[in-house]
Structures are given as structure tokens and as C-alpha cells.
Amino acid sequence: MSAFHHLEIEQLSIRLHGKPLLSLDTRIGPGEVLTVMGPSGSGKSTLLAWMAGFMSRDFEASGRLRLDGRDITALPPERRGIGLLFQDPMLFPHLSVSGNLRFGMPRATPDKQAAAQDGLARIGLADFGARDPATLSGGQQSRVALMRLLLSQPQAVLLDEPFSKLDSHLRHEMRQLVFGHLRDAGLPTLLVTHDHQDAEDAGGRVLELDA
Numbered sequence: 001m002s003a004f005h006h007l008e009i010e011q012l013s014i015r016l017h018g019k020p021l022l023s024l025d026t027r028i029g030p031g032e033v034l035t036v037m038g039p040s041g042s043g044k045s046t047l048l049a050w051m052a053g054f055m056s057r058d059f060e061a062s063g064r065l066r067l068d069g070r071d072i073t074a075l076p077p078e079r080r081g082i083g084l085l086f087q088d089p090m091l092f093p094h095l096s097v098s099g100n101l102r103f104g105m106p107r108a109t110p111d112k113q114a115a116a117q118d119g120l121a122r123i124g125l126a127d128f129g130a131r132d133p134a135t136l137s138g139g140q141q142s143r144v145a146l147m148r149l150l151l152s153q154p155q156a157v158l159l160d161e162p163f164s165k166l167d168s169h170l171r172h173e174m175r176q177l178v179f180g181h182l183r184d185a186g187l188p189t190l191l192v193t194h195d196h197q198d199a200e201d202a203g204g205r206v207l208e209l210d211a
């Protein structure tokens with residue numbers, strides 16, 4: 001599964017109504033997590049939206065986003081190869097757990113059912129494939145959301161407060177699981193969080209945006 005990708009944010013400058021909101025120039029290497037923190041309104045969500053390709057047109061941005069050297073700045077979200085994980089697992093309620101895992105897999109996946117089963121085993125949910133997502137606990141749903149992300153074979157990952165809805169012992173467990181899998185897969189990751197423990201466990205650089 002590991003492929004070792006890298007992401008470059010080149011001379012990014014985002015303005016809102018002509019006023020500078022944020023500037024950034026950095027590279028995120030394979031398996032590296034860059035944590036972005038900062039007060040409310042400092043532009044964390046806007047940065048994620050720019051990277052994912054769905055920033056509101058109220059903002060103006062200059063700069064380039066490169067994945068493995070390829071300029072993806074102008075591509076629509078679904079063609080960027082970037083996977084997202086939010087605080088809500090957002091599993092499809094009308095699909096089984098296994099169906100959720102198969103949903104995002106690349107079309108060319110030879111045996112989606114086997115890949116889903118293997119993914120479930122990797123998150124300790126081998127017997128849960130046929131269940132409806134709503135019958136899983138919050139922590140189990142989070143693990144399924146993580147595995148769905150990994151099985152979609154992204155080349156980079158954005159995490160938006162992914163642990164904030166979990167209670168504290170599950171949060172610790174999920175951090176280990178998420179950061180471990182992302183590192184093993186060699187995926188460059190940008191994490192937005194308010195939680196200093198997230199940043200510490202991510203183990204990478206921390207960027208503080210100004211108010």
C-alpha cells in the first residue's frame with residue numbers, strides 16, 4: 001500500500017476582500033504530518049478548502065499546490081488524489097460497513113470484497129462487514145472512516161479535527177491508529193486541530209496561524 005508521495009504548497013497567499021488572510025510556503029514529505037493550529041478565524045478551514053479544491057469564491061488565492069511535483073491547483077476535488085477525514089465519520093447509512101469500504105476504492109481494484117475484508121481485519125472489525133453503520137459505536141465508525149480513506153488509495157491526506165468527537169481514551173487509540181497507518185502508507189498529511197495532544201502525537205512540525 002505504501003507509495004511515498006509528497007505535497008508542496010508553493011508561495012500560497014490567500015486574501016479575503018483584498019486583505020491578506022494567510023501565506024504559506026512548505027513541503028510535506030512522505031508519511032509526514034504537518035499540524036496547523038491557530039485561533040478561530042485564522043484561516044485553518046480556508047487552507048484545507050484551498051488544498052481540497054472547494055474554497056469559497058469569496059477568497060482570492062495565488063500560489064500552487066503540487067503533488068509529487070504535478071501541479072494540481074486547478075483540478076476539481078475528485079481529481080486531486082487527496083483524501084479527507086473530518087470529525088464526523090460520515091459513513092453512508094444506506095450501505096453496509098463493507099459497502100462503505102468498497103465505495104471509494106479505485107475502479108481497477110481486482111477484488112473489492114477481499115480488499116474490504118482485509119481492511120476490516122486491519123481495524124479489528126473482521127465480523128462487521130454486513131452491519132449497518134448506525135449499529136456501530138462512534139469509535140468503530142471512526143475506524144471504518146479511516147479504513148475507507150486508506151482503501152480509496154489517496155496520495156495525500158487532509159485531517160480536519162478528526163478526533164474531537166471521540167471520548168478521551170478512544171481519542172488516544174485513534175491517534176495511534178491514524179498516524180500509524182498514514183506513516184506506513186507514506187502519505188503526506190495536513191492536520192488541522194485545536195488539540196495540542198493531537199499535534200504531539202502526530203510527531204511532525206506545528207504551524208501556528210496568526211489571528
Ligand SMILES: Nc1ncnc2c1ncn2[C@@H]1O[C@H](COP(=O)(O)OP(=O)(O)OP(=O)(O)O)[C@@H](O)[C@H]1O
Nearest residue numbers: 016021038039040041042043044045046047056058
Ligand atoms: N465564505 C466566506 N465568505 C467570507 N468570509 C469568510 C467565509 N468563510 C470564512 N470567512 C472568514 O474567513 C476567516 C477565516 O475563516 P476560517 O473558517 O478559515 O477560520 P478557522 O481558522 O478555520 O476558524 P475555526 O477554528 O473557528 O474553524 C474568518 O474571518 C471567517 O469569518
